[in-house]
Amino acid sequence: MPSTVKGVISRSQGAPVELVDIVIPDPGPGEVVVDVKSCGVCHTDFHYREGGISDEYPFLLGHESAGVVSQVGEGVTHVEVGDFVILNWRAICGECRACRRGEPWYCFATHNAAQKMTLAEDGTELTAALGIGSFAEKTLVAEGQCTKVPESDPAVVGLLGCGVMAGIGAAVNTGGVTRGQSIAVIGVGGVGMGSVVGARLAGASRIIAIDRDDAKLEWAKERGATHTINSADLDEDGVVAAVQELTGGFGADVVVDAVGRPETWRQAFYSRDLAGTVVLVGVPTPEMELSVPLLDVFGRGGSLKSSWYGDCLPERDFPMLVDLYEQGRLPLDSFVSERIGIEDVEEAFAKMGRGEVLRSVVEIR
Incomplete structure (x- = not known):
């Protein structure tokens, strides 16, 4: 059954974000539903809101995330229900000329989920920020966008999903x-x-x-x-x-x-x-x-x-960096300036603009 959850959208250029009901479809072939536990507030989301990325409104914002896999679609072998994952926005194809020459971090054919998440109010399709859209209680992604890592503090290690890794x-x-x-x-x-x-x-x-x-x-x-x-x-x-x-x-x-x-x-x-x-x-x-x-x-x-994306290979880099954090050798926790609720994203954008924070991180419980 499709799920109706809360998510943060940008409806039009420059308008304040809104917390609304969105519909997450059941995962199709190669797709995964993730229960989002955290999502960092990144400049890229602000650029989406301001129309600096594209004009494909409405956007489902958020992309710098960690969570737990709750559903998997047909043919998914990369992760299974219950896995703790960091989401990434460059799911490599494994088939393009970059992947074939042994440089998958340059993959020229990265992909996202085929299905769209929608507004509950009228079924309007949402454009997921960087193909993720995780200022939401759940999100739908391609299985290659999920990187399994040892379970850790989601608000901290989720930051590897974008800015810190970059x-x-x-x-x-x-x-x-x-x-x-x-x-x-x-x-x-x-x-x-x-x-x-x-x-x-x-x-x-x-x-x-x-x-x-x-x-x-x-x-x-x-x-x-x-x-x-x-x-x-x-x-x-x-x-x-x-x-x-x-x-x-x-x-x-x-x-x-x-x-x-x-x-x-x-x-x-x-x-x-x-x-x-x-x-x-x-x-x-x-x-x-x-x-x-x-x-x-x-x-x-x-x-x-x-x-x-820091020329990263998530399967190689994310587990290694989480391990270094757990060893006390990588101060990932020092990037978390504040932990906020999903209703606080607009104010977090303002704090970011004023230079008051490194990262505000939405926690979803």
Whole structure:
């Protein structure tokens, strides 16, 4: 029987979110219903609300989640009822050219559940944020979007479902930072803070956090940054000079742009050492354009990369990171600024916009 549950939707661009009744269909072939236990409030959900992702309203928001499998459809072998899972938004196909060449983290044919969740009031189909839609008591996903992990605090480990994983992966998987290297991270919100934590975990010797907010810079120091730069009163050249000053005049081995604007990308480009690596993990908006002298691209060498979901492989990375958290080696719990109810999402967006939190996390009991 289909289930009617509470869920948070965005009905139109810029309008406050609403808590309404939604219908979750029984899972079809390859689909899974998950009882949601937690969901982090991520900037991406806010971008959906504001129309920055698409105009396919109404959206069922939420995607950074952990929960328990409650139903499985025909042919599901990946998980079973009762499994504790973290949801991911890149269910790999296993068949595309990236998967076949042994690079499934680049999968070009990721997929979601075939069926749609709907509004109880009139049957309108909902667009699930990142194919998940988990500001809800239950959600319907493809089985590959469920990663089984050892049971832990859902509000903490669920953050691996998006922002924290994107940040850790940008530094470790995409940037390849390793022991003894230097890294600069531009923007230390949830994703950038993940890069700071990942760099510390990897043994980087110099971790430079860059932001316009002193509170966030202090949080970064508490989580592993060795140096901080407040960029509020600095132009692009000033940021570059500050990074160079902290790296013997050379620039950092790896620079992560966790903001995703042309000016921050240029800061990253010029703040790296010769043959260094730039990693873009902040998501630009469609109208943004970049201009850099081509001779500088050639002359500085190195790698210019974009990081998709931290180039993670959930089946590999999620269990490992949960294990590191349980060992006390990865401070995932420090990302949880507050635990809130499902009715508090709109206020959580406001707190996020004011820079008061790393993550507000909805708990569903």
